[in-house]
Amino acid sequence: MATIYDAIVIGTGQAGPALAVRLAGAGMKVAIIERRRFGGTCVNNGCIPTKTLIASARAAHVARRAGEYGVIIDGPIAVDMKQVKARKDAVVRRSSEGLEQWLKDAANLTVYEGHARFVAAHQVSVGDHLLEAEKIFINVGGRAAIPALPGLDLVSFFTNSTMMDVDFVPEHLIIVGGSYIGLEFAQMYRRFGSEVTIVEMAPRLIQREDPDVSQAIGTILEAEGVRMRLNAKCIALEKRGENVAVNVDCSAGDKTIVGSHVLIATGRKPNTDDLGLQSTGIALDQRGYIQVDDQLRTNVPDLYALGDCNGRGAFTHTAYNDYEIVAANLLDGDPRRVSDRITAYALFIDPPLGRAGMTEAEVRKSGRKALIGTRPMTRVGRALEKGETQGFMKILVDAETKAILGASLLGIECDEVIHSLLDVMYAKAPYTVIQRAMHIHPTVTELIPTLLGDLKPLE
Ligand SMILES: Cc1cc2nc3c(=O)[nH]c(=O)nc-3n(C[C@H](O)[C@H](O)[C@H](O)COP(=O)(O)OP(=O)(O)OC[C@H]3O[C@@H](n4cnc5c(N)ncnc54)[C@H](O)[C@@H]3O)c2cc1C
Numbered sequence: 001m002a003t004i005y006d007a008i009v010i011g012t013g014q015a016g017p018a019l020a021v022r023l024a025g026a027g028m029k030v031a032i033i034e035r036r037r038f039g040g041t042c043v044n045n046g047c048i049p050t051k052t053l054i055a056s057a058r059a060a061h062v063a064r065r066a067g068e069y070g071v072i073i074d075g076p077i078a079v080d081m082k083q084v085k086a087r088k089d090a091v092v093r094r095s096s097e098g099l100e101q102w103l104k105d106a107a108n109l110t111v112y113e114g115h116a117r118f119v120a121a122h123q124v125s126v127g128d129h130l131l132e133a134e135k136i137f138i139n140v141g142g143r144a145a146i147p148a149l150p151g152l153d154l155v156s157f158f159t160n161s162t163m164m165d166v167d168f169v170p171e172h173l174i175i176v177g178g179s180y181i182g183l184e185f186a187q188m189y190r191r192f193g194s195e196v197t198i199v200e201m202a203p204r205l206i207q208r209e210d211p212d213v214s215q216a217i218g219t220i221l222e223a224e225g226v227r228m229r230l231n232a233k234c235i236a237l238e239k240r241g242e243n244v245a246v247n248v249d250c251s252a253g254d255k256t257i258v259g260s261h262v263l264i265a266t267g268r269k270p271n272t273d274d275l276g277l278q279s280t281g282i283a284l285d286q287r288g289y290i291q292v293d294d295q296l297r298t299n300v301p302d303l304y305a306l307g308d309c310n311g312r313g314a315f316t317h318t319a320y321n322d323y324e325i326v327a328a329n330l331l332d333g334d335p336r337r338v339s340d341r342i343t344a345y346a347l348f349i350d351p352p353l354g355r356a357g358m359t360e361a362e363v364r365k366s367g368r369k370a371l372i373g374t375r376p377m378t379r380v381g382r383a384l385e386k387g388e389t390q391g392f393m394k395i396l397v398d399a400e401t402k403a404i405l406g407a408s409l410l411g412i413e414c415d416e417v418i419h420s421l422l423d424v425m426y427a428k429a430p431y432t433v434i435q436r437a438m439h440i441h442p443t444v445t446e447l448i449p450t451l452l453g454d455l456k457p458l459e
Pocket residue numbers: 010011012013014015016033034035036037038039040041042043045046047048050114115116117139140141142160181271274275306307308309313314315316317318319348
């Protein structure tokens with residue numbers, strides 16, 4: 001006999017918990033199911049631990065540069081990885097346990113721990129339990145995709161999840177994949193003291209960004225001693241004693257790199273393959289993402305998919321925004337949509353890249369008349385004062401409507417500065433509003449009006 005609920009939420013990532021508590025608060029009888037650790041990827045293997053580790057890596061970096069600021073540290077800078085990991089674990093534990101407690105304390109909400117599998121469109125099994133509900137919300141997230149590289153099955157390697165157990169400094173970490181996740185780990189481990197080589201099949205890092213952004217990021221990483229093998233078309237791995245050899249077969253340079261450890265950071269895949277979805281008739285795309293409409297409904301009535309598993313976003317903020325959209329539609333009579341949101345994210349290397357809206361390449365492709373402005377961080381007073389002048393800021397606006405089309409801000413504090421543009425974009429206000437605003441001195445953001453005063457036609 002099934003236990004009947006009004007709603008079932010599968011997964012406690014970035015959309016599920018908030019939705020479950022909101023629905024329960026609205027008087028519905030709700031079940032939420034988690035098979036592993038509360039909080040999902042972001043809390044346990046993603047944003048929170050990586051940003052905590054990045055903070056330790058930055059402390060080491062700043063300590064090494066102390067002399068430049070006139071600060072004397074007597075003796076070499078050493079990193080105690082056991083302590084670095086313990087600090088990370090404590091931050092993660094606080095977040096995961098806090099979430100678990102919040103869910104378990106919520107009225108009208110029952111927490112099940114186990115792997116959920118659909119047995120029918122509105123029935124889900126968890127261990128010995130059978131649950132049934134009219135509405136089911138799938139928030140199962142994703143995991144590291146493991147590419148079919150020759151020899152990968154013969155060597156041991158890390159993913160972003162298993163990297164979380166590392167409590168030592170690898171002698172030479174080879175990172176296969178030069179995109180967002182790979183780059184954050186590359187700089188982090190270089191700062192911890194590892195030799196780091198990034199192996200990337202494409203001709204440049206983070207291909208989704210504009211070439212000038214990829215180039216500047218490459219320069220920042222190389223300046224710290226991260227090595228890069230781009231155009232590595234034929235990656236293959238083999239064991240070499242205690243080490244791992246990665247054949248990169250590039251057109252120039254050494255054809256093989258030997259390292260002590262390998263991290264595979266070549267993308268993510270949705271956790272939809274062991275969910276019994278064949279019992280529901282839910283449509284997936286070719287890569288296994290659940291297909292949803294603009295309000296996150298699947299093709300099966302009353303079944304919804306939120307977060308990374310729907311392929312409409314790959315971030316914590318997109319997953320949480322999915323929750324807001326579903327809750328607004330179901331409970332507030334507010335027809336919010338996925339297409340209302342503006343692309344926004346950051347790459348948390350140091351200095352960070354803050355992104356909003358279109359890239360320059362996308363603006364060019366759209367064919368509209370546009371203006372562009374750029375400014376190197378060497379011409380930003382606050383960056384000079386801090387001694388952190390790497391990177392540049394680039395903003396694109398529509399030449400006719402004066403709407404901000406997009407921005408790539410690579411520089412100190414730019415993960416925060418980007419929001420000064422993002423909010424104006426949401427307000428659908430022209431960029432000239434920013435030029436009339438008085439900004440605080442000395443900040444990085446105060447240079448945005450100056451940059452906007454120097455726009456040129458995009459040719
Ligand atoms: C290394 C790394 C760094 C990142 N850094 C950032 C960042 O700085 N900023 C950012 O915005 N995003 C970042 N992300 C992305 C972010 O973590 C994800 O976009 C976000 O966690 C997606 O949330 P979600 O709710 O869709 O899924 P998840 O957080 O993956 O949660 C899904 C949950 O569902 C559970 N589950 C899955 N299948 C079942 C099942 N059958 N039964 C029961 N439970 C199940 C899982 O155990 C998991 O707890 C990062 C990701 C990685 C890997």
